[in-house]
Amino acid sequence: xxxQVAVRMxxxxxxxxxxxxxxxxxxxxxxxxxxxxxxxxxxxxxxxSNILTGLYRAxxxxxxxxxxxxxxxxxxxxxxxxxxMVHQHFxxxxxxxVAENVVLGESDGSLFMNQDQVATRVQELSDRYGLAVDxxxxxxxxxxxxxxxxEILKVLYRGAKVLILDEPTAVLxxxxxxxxxxTLRAMADEGRSVIFISHKLGEVMAVSDRVTVLRGGRxxxxxxxxxxxxxxxxxxMVGRSVEFERVVRENPxxxxxxxxxxxxxxxxxxxxxASLHEVSFTVGRGEIVGVAGxxxxxxxxxxxxxxGMRASVAGxxxxxxxxxxxxxxxSAIARGIAHVPEDRLHTGLAAGHSVEDNLALxxxxxxxxxxxxxxxxxxxxxxxxxxxERYDVKTPxxxxxxxxxxxxxxxxxxxxxxxxxxxxxxxxxxxxxxxDVGAIETVRERLVAAAxxxxxxxxxxxxxxxxxSLADRILVMYEGRIVDxxxxxxxxxxxxxxxxxxxxAKEVAQ
Amino acid sequence: xxxPLRLERRLEQPKWLNWAIPLFSLVAALIxxxxxxxxxxxxxxxxxxxxxxxxxxxxxxxxxxxVSATPLAFxxxxxxVAFRMGLINVGGEGQLYMGSLGATWxxxxxxxxxxGLMIVLMAAAGMLCGGLYAGIVGLLRARFGTNEIITSLMMxxxxxxxxxxxxxxxxxxxxxxxxxxxxxxxxxTQRAEWNTYTVFGVDLPIAFVMAIAMGFxxxxxxxxxxxxxxxxxxxxSPKAARYAGIRTSSTIILVMGLSGAMAGLGGAAxxxxxxxxxxxxxxxxxxxxxxxxxxxxxxxxxxxxxxxVALLMGGLNNAGYSLRGPDFPSGLVGTLQGLILxxxxxxxxxxxxxxxxxxRRSEVVTx
Numbered sequence: 001x002x003x004q005v006a007v008r009m010x011x012x013x014x015x016x017x018x019x020x021x022x023x024x025x026x027x028x029x030x031x032x033x034x035x036x037x038x039x040x041x042x043x044x045x046x047x048x049s050n051i052l053t054g055l056y057r058a059x060x061x062x063x064x065x066x067x068x069x070x071x072x073x074x075x076x077x078x079x080x081x082x083x084x085m086v087h088q089h090f091x092x093x094x095x096x097x098v099a100e101n102v103v104l105g106e107s108d109g110s111l112f113m114n115q116d117q118v119a120t121r122v123q124e125l126s127d128r129y130g131l132a133v134d135x136x137x138x139x140x141x142x143x144x145x146x147x148x149x150x151e152i153l154k155v156l157y158r159g160a161k162v163l164i165l166d167e168p169t170a171v172l173x174x175x176x177x178x179x180x181x182x183t184l185r186a187m188a189d190e191g192r193s194v195i196f197i198s199h200k201l202g203e204v205m206a207v208s209d210r211v212t213v214l215r216g217g218r219x220x221x222x223x224x225x226x227x228x229x230x231x232x233x234x235x236x237m238v239g240r241s242v243e244f245e246r247v248v249r250e251n252p253x254x255x256x257x258x259x260x261x262x263x264x265x266x267x268x269x270x271x272x273x274a275s276l277h278e279v280s281f282t283v284g285r286g287e288i289v290g291v292a293g294x295x296x297x298x299x300x301x302x303x304x305x306x307x308g309m310r311a312s313v314a315g316x317x318x319x320x321x322x323x324x325x326x327x328x329x330x331s332a333i334a335r336g337i338a339h340v341p342e343d344r345l346h347t348g349l350a351a352g353h354s355v356e357d358n359l360a361l362x363x364x365x366x367x368x369x370x371x372x373x374x375x376x377x378x379x380x381x382x383x384x385x386x387x388x389e390r391y392d393v394k395t396p397x398x399x400x401x402x403x404x405x406x407x408x409x410x411x412x413x414x415x416x417x418x419x420x421x422x423x424x425x426x427x428x429x430x431x432x433x434x435x436d437v438g439a440i441e442t443v444r445e446r447l448v449a450a451a452x453x454x455x456x457x458x459x460x461x462x463x464x465x466x467x468x469s470l471a472d473r474i475l476v477m478y479e480g481r482i483v484d485x486x487x488x489x490x491x492x493x494x495x496x497x498x499x500x501x502x503x504x505a506k507e508v509a510q
Numbered sequence: 511x512x513x514p515l516r517l518e519r520r521l522e523q524p525k526w527l528n529w530a531i532p533l534f535s536l537v538a539a540l541i542x543x544x545x546x547x548x549x550x551x552x553x554x555x556x557x558x559x560x561x562x563x564x565x566x567x568x569x570x571x572x573x574x575x576x577v578s579a580t581p582l583a584f585x586x587x588x589x590x591v592a593f594r595m596g597l598i599n600v601g602g603e604g605q606l607y608m609g610s611l612g613a614t615w616x617x618x619x620x621x622x623x624x625x626g627l628m629i630v631l632m633a634a635a636g637m638l639c640g641g642l643y644a645g646i647v648g649l650l651r652a653r654f655g656t657n658e659i660i661t662s663l664m665m666x667x668x669x670x671x672x673x674x675x676x677x678x679x680x681x682x683x684x685x686x687x688x689x690x691x692x693x694x695x696x697x698x699t700q701r702a703e704w705n706t707y708t709v710f711g712v713d714l715p716i717a718f719v720m721a722i723a724m725g726f727x728x729x730x731x732x733x734x735x736x737x738x739x740x741x742x743x744x745x746x747s748p749k750a751a752r753y754a755g756i757r758t759s760s761t762i763i764l765v766m767g768l769s770g771a772m773a774g775l776g777g778a779a780x781x782x783x784x785x786x787x788x789x790x791x792x793x794x795x796x797x798x799x800x801x802x803x804x805x806x807x808x809x810x811x812x813x814x815x816x817x818x819v820a821l822l823m824g825g826l827n828n829a830g831y832s833l834r835g836p837d838f839p840s841g842l843v844g845t846l847q848g849l850i851l852x853x854x855x856x857x858x859x860x861x862x863x864x865x866x867x868x869x870r871r872s873e874v875v876t877x
Contacts, residue, residue: 309752330755339753347753350746357739361754364739373736 004031005067006162006193007052007083012061014047019434021047022058023217029162034184034194036204036225038237039214040294040462045197048214049164052195053085054078065162084155085164088171090147094140098122098133098150102157125156129183145176152183163187164195169203170296181207199237199294201230201501215239234497238464246469246489247444250452253472255284258320259456260306260337260425265315267305275301277480278315283425283456288447290471290488291460293500298480299460300342303429306458307339308332319424333362338423338455340414342430348414351403355395356384358402359417391416392442408439415446426450429460444470464496478502517863527861532808535857539849546845557838564832565825572825573713577783579824581606583721584776585802586809586816588640591728592769594811595745599766601647601662602773603799604669605640607790609774611673612639613781614684614788617698628702629716632778640774641767643669648766652759658766666799673790684788695787704782717779721817724772728813741765773799801827804851807858823847 007029014022022044029035039045050056054072063070065081072078092101099118119135131149155163169177184194198204213220213236220236260283269275276298283289304310311327325331341347349358360369360380369379384398393412432440451457461467476484476499484505498508544554585602592599612635650656676682678693686696705716732738744751751758781788805823809815830843
């Protein structure tokens with residue numbers, strides 16, 4: 001072996017309560033290479049890099065830096081060993097200058113900093129790697145791309161030999177991304193190692209020398225980029241498991257009746273950036289439509305816009321030809337849209353409130369529960385006892401706060417309320433995430449039963465197997481757009497994996 | 511280095527803690543106060559005994575304490591109403607001023623109506639003015655996300671300056687026209703003095719009865735109505751409220767308005783007592799609005815309990831006034847009330863968390 005090994009991680013195991021995030025991961029990084037770490041969300045990429053940078057401690061396994069076994073107990077230890085991380089969310093002080101941010105946290109023993117000296121060094125580094133940024137500018141004046149350069153400079157300034165970049169292109173424009181790739185190349189050419197974390201296949205092909213693919217917390221394999229293709233990577237990433245079974249439906253979907261119609265809807269995310277671009281689709285009566293995609297490609301915004309929690313910028317949403325008022329959850333509820341949100345405990349439920357209050361959270365306004373604006377406690381309690389029994393919620397009594405229930409029972413409370421409202425449309429966002437096997441089974445059965453009863457279900461999930469086994473039709477989302485629309489029956493996993501990663505659906509289909 | 515003790519979140523909050531912790535806080539405050547007294551060379555037992563005698567013992571003294579307690583009951587309700595939704599309204603002071611301003615105007619203007627109607631009109635004017643004044647804070651918070659702590663605090667000063675200006679620095683409607691070079695507030699008619707009932711020899715002001723009624727009304731509003739349910743959900747999780755289609759913005763404005771109306775009613779009651787005029791300097795010295803926060807905290811935001819905690823604080827205040835002298839520093843009662851707030855807030859932690867020893871765990875971690 002001629003290549004020098006910069007980092008070797010072998011047999012890394014990291015457990016969190018209820019999940020094994022890394023289950024015997026192996027990773028070898030050579031000096032002078034750009035090494036991509038590829039995998040879906042939840043594959044274990046972030047955990048692995050957090051172990052390498054000293055944020056987490058591995059439960060098992062060995063980390064070697066340049067041949068020496070290391071054990072980091074803090075990010076500082078890792079930095080001292082030459083490992084630096086550029087996080088997805090920047091850690092910069094907006095009112096400080098670039099130079100100040102670069103030396104922030106650097107303790108060289110002296111009380112004062114020599115602004116000019118630091119600025120000169122920063123300038124030197126930025127010239128050398130093509131990281132154009134003014135050392136005297138203040139962070140709040142900079143664009144996101146420039147801020148990222150500051151993060152990189154910070155790491156370089158501290159003499160990092162190994163740089164980890166966590167989804168660095170997520171915040172960049174295509175032009176900025178290209179210039180970033182040139183920088184990464186320049187650093188590798190000098191003998192530094194770059195670990196490039198991504199789930200975008202095109203970028204991985206463009207910038208890396210080698211690729212390690214993770215899936216479900218394990219290493220699937222390491223390949224030379226020159227010897228593989230986007231197609232090959234996609235199949236490694238999503239796996240070829242074919243053991244999933246399509247659910248057999250009692251009442252097949254009736255797509256002649258449209259229950260939900262979404263017409264060129266656009267919306268912004270919390271920071272005001274456009275995150276949904278003219279999305280259009282329909283859901284038929286009793287149809288389960290799966291939305292596949294890597295998290296952060298507009299799925300959350302889509303669910304929120306339909307359920308009235310987020311105002312749309314443009315477009316129209318109708319349920320059985322009745323329009324849903326943009327940004328009005330009350331209107332969405334009145335039109336018969338049920339919503340099982342991703343964040344069950346704090347969005348879908350009021351965690352400190354009792355089971356019975358939570359079961360009444362959406363119908364407390366109806367005559368069934370309140371008269372003359374007064375709550376009928378007895379009606380609330382009776383409704384709760386009925387639903388707790390029907391949906392088999394394990395709780396000591398109906399006045400127990402939901403935050404004390406187990407994850408599966410929390411979800412059951414939520415489903416009980418949403419399903420019992422007899423909705424026309426159900427938006428379910430990652431409805432089985434974090435649940436145990438038994439609970440997953442129950443939730444899936446309930447979804448299918450709802451569809452059998454004629455509810456149009458929009459199933460948003462990162463679990464491709466789940467979508468493939470439950471959905472009638474699959475929409476693929478990428479960067480706020482629906483890039484593919486295909487029947488689930490006999491769907492090609494590879495095609496979905498590729499389009500999720502940004503490949504053009506039409507080209508893939510050929 | 512780790513501290514030997516750590517806080518652990520309680521999974522369940524036993525019901526008995528709800529009254530045990532405030533009581534414990536009160537005792538702790540008295541003990542801390544005793545240490546302070548000891549250090550200044552006084553006999554704590556003796557001092558506490560005198561405070562009790564002058565604040566609570568006897569019909570005459572208790573009647574006086576009820577008068578002092580009345581505005582505190584209202585400002586305590588003011589704080590409790592807002593804090594329950596997580597709105598930190600520290601503007602009870604200013605809202606009380608505005609309430610007394612409105613009530614005085616009514617008292618001066620309609621000087622020929624019967625007393626019963628007068629009380630109703632003054633109370634309504636006080637609530638309206640206090641409510642609108644607080645509503646501004648609510649509106650700013652709901653529309654622009656302005657921090658209500660800062661705006662409500664600032665508006666206290668604004669209201670104080672306004673009242674002082676109206677009485678002392680201008681020839682306004684609120685200034686006594688015959689007072690000449692020594693400005694004084696204009697008194698309302700004798701007939702507008704609020705009734706007092708005599709119960710077992712104790713004088714019970716009608717305003718205190720109103721405070722008790724308001725305490726129960728607020729309790730009912732928050733426990734039994736749709737509005738109260740919505741307030742509870744917003745306090746627990748704003749996201750869940752949005753999800754459930756609850757109109758958060760208008761609820762914020764309404765709750766702030768209600769909170770201010772409580773303080774405003776306190777201001778009206780203050781005008782209606784035996785002195786029968788709006789007293790900017792007296793109000794500013796009393797600091798009812800700020801003491802109301804202590805009342806609400808010690809009552810654990812329970813509106814009914816707040817009224818009775820106000821009685822405790824009112825008694826303390828009263829004792830403070832009548833005992834003031836060379837051997838009883840005027841700051842003593844304030845110090846005690848400060849200590850009570852301090853221990854009440856500290857005690858709040860013990861309701862949510864419990865203290866555990868840390869020694870075992872740290873060994874495992876380092877091993």
